[in-house]
Amino acid sequence: MKRFLWAIVIGGIAFFVLCGAVEFYQSRVDNNYSYKYWYMENHRHEVVTLLLGDSYIENAINPGLMGKGTFNLARSSRWIYYDDKLLEKYIADMPNLKQVILGMGYKPPYFKSYHYPESESNEPEMNEHEKYMYEKFMHIRYDDNSNHWLGLYRGYIDPGTLIGNNLLCDSLGYERVDGQSVNWRLEHNVDSNVFHQKYAKEQVAEYTGYLKDMARLCHLHKVRFIVITPPCHDSYIVNVRQEGLDIIHGIIENVRSEYPIEYIDYLQDEEYRADSIYRNCSHLNSIGADIFALRVKKDFGL
Amino acid sequence: MLFNSIQFAIFLPIVFLLYWFVFDSFIKKSKNQLRLQNAFVVMASYVFYGWWDWRFLLLIAFTSFCSWGSGLLIAKAETRKKAKTWMWLNIVLNLGILALFKYYDFFASEFAELFNVSTVGLLLKVILPVGISFYTFQALSYSIDIYRGKIEPTKDIVAFFAFISFFPQLVAGPIERATNLLPQFLKKREFDYDNAIDGMRQILWGLFKKIVVADNCAVFVDHVFSNYTNETGSTLLLAAIFFTFQIYGDFSGYSDIAIGTAKLFGIKLMRNFNVPYFSRDIAEFWRRWHISLTTWFRDYVYIPLGGSRVSKAKVVRNTFIIFLVSGFWHGANWTFIAWGAYHAFLFLPLILTGKNRKYTNQVAEGRRLPTLKETGQMLLTFFLAVMGWIIFRAESIGQAWEYVRGMLQFGTLRACYRFFTLPEIRLTSLFVVIMLVIEWLQRDKQHGFEGIEKLYLLHNKYLRPILYALLLLLMMVFGGKHASFIYFQF
Numbered sequence: 053m054k055r056f057l058w059a060i061v062i063g064g065i066a067f068f069v070l071c072g073a074v075e076f077y078q079s080r081v082d083n084n085y086s087y088k089y090w091y092m093e094n095h096r097h098e099v100v101t102l103l104l105g106d107s108y109i110e111n112a113i114n115p116g117l118m119g120k121g122t123f124n125l126a127r128s129s130r131w132i133y134y135d136d137k138l139l140e141k142y143i144a145d146m147p148n149l150k151q152v153i154l155g156m157g158y159k160p161p162y163f164k165s166y167h168y169p170e171s172e173s174n175e176p177e178m179n180e181h182e183k184y185m186y187e188k189f190m191h192i193r194y195d196d197n198s199n200h201w202l203g204l205y206r207g208y209i210d211p212g213t214l215i216g217n218n219l220l221c222d223s224l225g226y227e228r229v230d231g232q233s234v235n236w237r238l239e240h241n242v243d244s245n246v247f248h249q250k251y252a253k254e255q256v257a258e259y260t261g262y263l264k265d266m267a268r269l270c271h272l273h274k275v276r277f278i279v280i281t282p283p284c285h286d287s288y289i290v291n292v293r294q295e296g297l298d299i300i301h302g303i304i305e306n307v308r309s310e311y312p313i314e315y316i317d318y319l320q321d322e323e324y325r326a327d328s329i330y331r332n333c334s335h336l337n338s339i340g341a342d343i344f345a346l347r348v349k350k351d352f353g354l
Numbered sequence: 355m356l357f358n359s360i361q362f363a364i365f366l367p368i369v370f371l372l373y374w375f376v377f378d379s380f381i382k383k384s385k386n387q388l389r390l391q392n393a394f395v396v397m398a399s400y401v402f403y404g405w406w407d408w409r410f411l412l413l414i415a416f417t418s419f420c421s422w423g424s425g426l427l428i429a430k431a432e433t434r435k436k437a438k439t440w441m442w443l444n445i446v447l448n449l450g451i452l453a454l455f456k457y458y459d460f461f462a463s464e465f466a467e468l469f470n471v472s473t474v475g476l477l478l479k480v481i482l483p484v485g486i487s488f489y490t491f492q493a494l495s496y497s498i499d500i501y502r503g504k505i506e507p508t509k510d511i512v513a514f515f516a517f518i519s520f521f522p523q524l525v526a527g528p529i530e531r532a533t534n535l536l537p538q539f540l541k542k543r544e545f546d547y548d549n550a551i552d553g554m555r556q557i558l559w560g561l562f563k564k565i566v567v568a569d570n571c572a573v574f575v576d577h578v579f580s581n582y583t584n585e586t587g588s589t590l591l592l593a594a595i596f597f598t599f600q601i602y603g604d605f606s607g608y609s610d611i612a613i614g615t616a617k618l619f620g621i622k623l624m625r626n627f628n629v630p631y632f633s634r635d636i637a638e639f640w641r642r643w644h645i646s647l648t649t650w651f652r653d654y655v656y657i658p659l660g661g662s663r664v665s666k667a668k669v670v671r672n673t674f675i676i677f678l679v680s681g682f683w684h685g686a687n688w689t690f691i692a693w694g695a696y697h698a699f700l701f702l703p704l705i706l707t708g709k710n711r712k713y714t715n716q717v718a719e720g721r722r723l724p725t726l727k728e729t730g731q732m733l734l735t736f737f738l739a740v741m742g743w744i745i746f747r748a749e750s751i752g753q754a755w756e757y758v759r760g761m762l763q764f765g766t767l768r769a770c771y772r773f774f775t776l777p778e779i780r781l782t783s784l785f786v787v788i789m790l791v792i793e794w795l796q797r798d799k800q801h802g803f804e805g806i807e808k809l810y811l812l813h814n815k816y817l818r819p820i821l822y823a824l825l826l827l828l829m830m831v832f833g834g835k836h837a838s839f840i841y842f843q844f
Contacts, residue, residue, distance in 0.1 A: 053374060053545050053547075055547055056547050056550050056551065059551065059815075059818075059819055060554075060819075062816065062819040062820070063819035063820070064821050064823075066819055066820040066822075066823035066824070067823035067826055069829060070823055070824060070827045071827065074827070074831075135798050330792075
């Protein structure tokens with residue numbers, strides 16, 4: 053028995069030492085989260101235009117074309133909670149900030165969790181990967197009980213983020229994606245059941261709450277608050293429903309009733325019908341990101 | 355409490371230490387030492403089981419008590435007829451409980467649909483107690499074996515309760531026979547280092563199959579099966595193959611963890627899987643898949659019906675009965691019955707031509723690689739199993755049919771695109787290949803990690819625990835998100 057217990061103790065120590073090594077290694081490897089955090093900690097005073105949102109913004113607006121002082125703080129797959137918390141954390145100490153541009157896609161207000169089957173059946177929970185990455189690299193906790201270790205060791209973390217250098221964005225936070233996915237028309241189809249998910253209403257209400265809070269913060273600090281719905285390809289739009297559009301426009305009107313908010317819906321804009329500007333049916337590629345950045349700049353007079 | 359949960363990672367060491375240090379060494383001199391240790395097993399098992407829902411405990415305690423009592427009454431009966439009556443009373447009681455919880459609503463709703471009556475007030479809508487099919491069958495084997503004179507009834511109610519509720523195999527098997535497990539609770543267990551180390555390795559292997567293989571396959575499988583009407587043939591085929599590995603990794607992984615855990619407590623459970631996807635025909639597949647259930651049906655249903663030593667018409671009848679009942683055991687849905695019938699059709703030609711026991715040895719015995727013929731046989735059997743799993747996984751027979759129809763429409767090569775573009779699928783495929791290679795190399799062993807200390811790097815006794823820890827860490831990092839075990843629902 054003594055021999056067995058020793059084997060377990062040695063194995064246990066080795067396990068915890070390895071866990072420590074993973075933590076140490078991770079803290080030495082850069083990724084988009086750690087870079088964006090570093091930038092905001094060190095260069096927030098220079099930021100004039102701050103881009104927030106998910107992949108619809110991170111990959112779809114090239115900040116280099118939007119004028120000096122633009123930084124893309126958006127992060128793929130994030131829930132609006134993190135945008136609100138980032139804004140809350142930094143806005144008071146951003147003397148040059150003139151406008152905040154937030155992307156609001158057609159689907160994201162319904163998906164707190166990006167695991168679709170789970171969203172349909174269970175109460176949506178925050179994506180564990182996001183929890184882990186924001187907590188570890190941007191020091192924003194989702195809730196008091198969240199623990200990035202649990203996320204890591206329950207297999208919720210994308211192994212790629214643990215192994216390699218995942219710094220994919222440029223110095224202005226833009227993650228450039230060239231060309232198209234192989235099955236670009238087929239991926240990211242609009243789920244027609246999205247409005248009828250069990251918790252769709254609750255998620256939209258939660259989303260509206262965070263959006264309103266961001267509008268409040270901008271209003272308080274005399275910063276323009278701009279919301280845009282990025283363009284999508286025809287193969288995506290064919291599944292878009294008026295019911296869904298009414299909901300996202302309703303969210304904007306709800307916020308506008310209390311705080312100033314500027315909004316343009318580019319979802320079905322005629323300028324974005326060419327196949328060549330899309331990475332997949334709902335995301336622009338680098339060609340599209342350049343075109344879109346210039347358009348947003350022009351439309352909002354930046 | 356799930357084997358792959360934090361709670362179990364805390365529960366197991368506590369129970370292990372108390373079992374060996376308090377209820378074995380510390381109270382060694384007590385004449386009730388064995389009884390106290392068994393009582394502790396029952397208590398720990400009830401905590402484990404009650405973690406889901408404490409109300410389930412009342413049911414398992416009732417089943418255990420009735421089966422224990424019936425055993426004594428069977429043995430005491432003055433005539434064979436009376437003994438038979440007690441045995442049947444226990445069977446009816448146990449199957450009645452099972453039917454009530456598992457099948458009543460199914461039959462009631464089918465009845466309502468057939469006669470076009472409302473189901474309002476007709477359905478019970480009770481929660482299905484976890485693992486009820488497993489422990490009910492275990493309890494049944496006890497009274498039947500006493501009636502058959504295979505074992506003596508035990509007066510030790512604590513040992514009997516430990517036999518029914520032993521936590522490693524309580525909720526998803528292996529379905530133990532009283533002849534194997536009960537005597538182990540009636541005698542003192544000795545801690546054996548080699549056995550315990552082998553148990554730890556088996557747990558690790560089971561976790562790999564469950565967390566890394568099955569849970570990663572589940573992500574793709576769940577997505578495709580819930581959107582099967584929008585998917586192309588090659589995607590559907592790929593998802594069906596992934597489900598074939600998912601269910602194997604899930605269930606055999608659970609069995610390995612259960613058997614390995616039992617070894618830590620000095621208990622030997624029966625083998626439940628023996629590399630079924632290396633079978634050369636369906637008969638061999640069924641000798642290697644869920645062995646504890648198939649042998650249960652063989653011994654308690656098939657052979658009493660006459661088995662294969664009767665007329666051909668009766669052989670056909672017996673084969674269908676055993677496969678249909680086996681399918682229905684999995685759940686109250688026509689898909690399970692259809693799955694059973696599908697396998698009966700595959701099995702019949704073999705048994706009618708006397709070829710059902712053609713392959714009783716291990717494939718490529720004494721050789722490193724199989725012959726071309728063996729490879730072809732294994733692939734064909736695997737493909738037949740895949741088709742069966744589609745029926746099993748589908749929500750309804752209609753869905754299974756639509757799925758198979760969709761699979762035959764190879765309009766695009768989207769699955770191949772997916773395969774090469776999605777890193778998750780590439781990674782999951784790699785894990786499946788690793789599992790298959792290890793299982794192939796270890797096919798004459800009890801599990802994938804048996805005897806691995808003889809391998810080159812693992813010779814060093816200090817290096818071994820470090821490598822195990824590394825493997826555990828990698829498993830956690832690369833593990834999928836699907837937490838529960840498929841067979842819990844049965």
